[in-house]
Amino acid sequence: MYLWERPGWPLLTWDEKTLSRPLASVARRQGLLLGRMEALGFDLRDEAHLQTLTEDVVKSSEIEGEQLDRDQVRSSIARRLGLDVGGLVPADREVEGIVEMMLDATGKFREPLTEERLFAWHASLFPSGRSGMRRITIGSWRDDRTGPMQVVSGPIGREKVHYQAPPAERLPEEMAKFLHWFESPGDVDPLLTAGLAHLWFVTIHPFDDGNGRIARAIADMVLSRAESSRRRFYSMSAQIRRERKDYYATLESTQKGDVDVTQWQRWFLGCLLRAIEGAHDTLGSVLAKARFWERFATEPLNQRQIAILNRLLDGIEGKLTTSKWAKLAKCSQDTAYRDILDLVRRGALRKDAGGGRSTSYTLAWLKPDSR
Numbered sequence: 001m002y003l004w005e006r007p008g009w010p011l012l013t014w015d016e017k018t019l020s021r022p023l024a025s026v027a028r029r030q031g032l033l034l035g036r037m038e039a040l041g042f043d044l045r046d047e048a049h050l051q052t053l054t055e056d057v058v059k060s061s062e063i064e065g066e067q068l069d070r071d072q073v074r075s076s077i078a079r080r081l082g083l084d085v086g087g088l089v090p091a092d093r094e095v096e097g098i099v100e101m102m103l104d105a106t107g108k109f110r111e112p113l114t115e116e117r118l119f120a121w122h123a124s125l126f127p128s129g130r131s132g133m134r135r136i137t138i139g140s141w142r143d144d145r146t147g148p149m150q151v152v153s154g155p156i157g158r159e160k161v162h163y164q165a166p167p168a169e170r171l172p173e174e175m176a177k178f179l180h181w182f183e184s185p186g187d188v189d190p191l192l193t194a195g196l197a198h199l200w201f202v203t204i205h206p207f208d209d210g211n212g213r214i215a216r217a218i219a220d221m222v223l224s225r226a227e228s229s230r231r232r233f234y235s236m237s238a239q240i241r242r243e244r245k246d247y248y249a250t251l252e253s254t255q256k257g258d259v260d261v262t263q264w265q266r267w268f269l270g271c272l273l274r275a276i277e278g279a280h281d282t283l284g285s286v287l288a289k290a291r292f293w294e295r296f297a298t299e300p301l302n303q304r305q306i307a308i309l310n311r312l313l314d315g316i317e318g319k320l321t322t323s324k325w326a327k328l329a330k331c332s333q334d335t336a337y338r339d340i341l342d343l344v345r346r347g348a349l350r351k352d353a354g355g356g357r358s359t360s361y362t363l364a365w366l367k368p369d370s371r
Contacts, residue, residue, distance in 0.1 A: 003203055003255045004166045010177055012196060014262040019192070022269040026191055029276045030227075036283065037233050046083055048286045049231045051314070052279070053077050056220070057095075057102055060213050060237035063244055068095055074314065077103070085310065097124035098213070105217040106232055109224035113182050115175065118206075121217065125210045136208035141175070144168035149205050162252050165205035174204045182218075190226030194219045195268035196261070203255055216240070233282070239275035247271070289313040292363070299346055304329040305339050309348065312363055319352070319360035 003009060037045055054074045061068050072091035076099040079088060091099070101121040111117075123139040130136065142149060149165040166174055178200055185193045202215040216237050224230060240247050246267065254264040292313060301309075308328055312320060325336035340361055343349040350364035 001256075002164060003257060003259070004174075006258050008259040010174075010181075010200060012200070012259050012261045014192070014260065014265050018262050019265055019269065022266060022273065023189060023191060026269050026273045026276065029273060030191075033233060033276050033279055034227060034229075037231075040283075040286075044286055044290055045231060046081070047289065048233055048282055050074065050077055050081065050083060050085065051282050051286065052232045052235050053099075053102065053106075055238045055282075056232065056235040057098055057237075059235060059241040060102075060216050061098060063216075063237065063241050063247075064212055068098070070317070071311070073099060093127040094125075097127050100124045101214070101217055102220070105221040106224045107230045109221050109230065113179060113218065113221065115179065118175075118214065121214055122207050122210055125213060131209040141171040141206045142168055142208045149208075151205075162248075163205075163255050165203070171204065171206050175206055178204060190222060191269065191272065192265060194222040194226070194272075195265045197222050198268065199251070199254065199261060199264050202251070234275045234279035236272060236275050239271050239278060243271055243274075285313075285315070296346070296348055299348075301343075302339070304331060304335075305343060308339075309343070309363075320349075320362065321358070321360050 037048060040048070054070060054077055057073050057077070058068050058070055069091075071089050072095045074085075075088040076091040076096055078085045080099065080103055101124045104117075104121065119139040126136065126138055129138050137143060144167060148167065150161050151163040151165075152159040152161050154160045181200075182197060185196075188196070198215045198219040201218055202211055205211045207214070219236060220232065223236070224232070250264060250267040254261055257263070289310075292309075296309075308320075308325060311328065318324070320340075322333055322336045322340060325331075325340060326333045329336060329339070331339075340349060344351060344361070344364075347364055349361045352360045352362055354360070
């Protein structure tokens with residue numbers, strides 16, 4: 001018997017005494033982080049917000065096994081936020097759609113969550129009308145024409161069913177109850193509301209695909225409402241990605257349990273706490289980037305150098321070589337080598353150990369953030 005089949009569903013309960021301490025810890029750390037971010041200048045807050053949203057979009061898709069181009073995601077978000085970050089690259093339709101959904105959820109958090117809004121989010125996730133090679137129902141609830149909605153793993157013929165969602169004929173009623181509660185959750189703490197919203201939505205599993213990503217966007221929307229801010233400075237999706245095994249195990253256990261969801265709420269609060277604590281890394285990189293450009297602001301660098309240095313500061317994947325520079329900057333290898341050599345002379349880059357064709361370079365001037 002699954003959670004939605006239990007007597008009492010969807011009136012979920014939890015042990016307030018068990019959750020009181022982790023709830024207080026999260027609230028305290030959340031307040032400290034937001035206070036620290038508010039002390040930053042406007043430009044630095046924008047940079048931290050951009051980094052967090054980029055991480056959130058990339059990692060939310062990674063949880064579902066989809067790899068997005070980080071540069072495309074960052075460029076799409078920057079354009080939509082009106083930020084002048086330089087080195088913007090075109091983004092494909094899939095990236096634009098996922099970014100659009102996330103910014104709508106967190107940027108327009110005061111607007112009500114409706115059936116039509118969820119349908120628009122879903123359509124933005126699948127602009128081609130397909131999930132991989134499979135055509136799916138877009139912008140409406142699933143219809144179960146190919147059988148019940150199940151979460152499975154394993155090879156064909158030896159699948160393991162982890163969960164089976166409510167049948168399609170129940171979806172209008174189930175989602176009406178969810179949406180009514182979402183806009184009127186009563187006196188439930190917003191941090192608990194975020195966990196409940198995530199669990200409740202993904203338990204209904206109303207779409208053919210994309211339910212996990214939409215559930216995480218809904219949770220982010222609740223957190224934005226709680227903070228009365230469209231700016232995100234910590235990424236719940238990135239933390240869930242780090243803890244993906246525990247995430248799925250806790251979710252499966254909860255969906256096979258009764259309406260007491262204390263176990264889920266305790267895990268969600270712990271994950272949220274670790275996400276907030278991890279945000280200090282984002283803050284450290286933002287401050288390091290600001291100090292880097294304070295040091296090199298007066299250097300006569302060309303646009304290629306500025307663009308690639310910014311990408312290095314944002315955390316480029318893999319090692320920087322002459323070939324990679326030429327590819328990123330769309331220039332010849334000779335020009336790339338001259339650009340790099342000039343930055344080495346200026347003290348911005350240093351040559352790594354090794355040599356020959358595998359010679360790589362890293363940033364040479366980054367002071368650690370003092371916390």
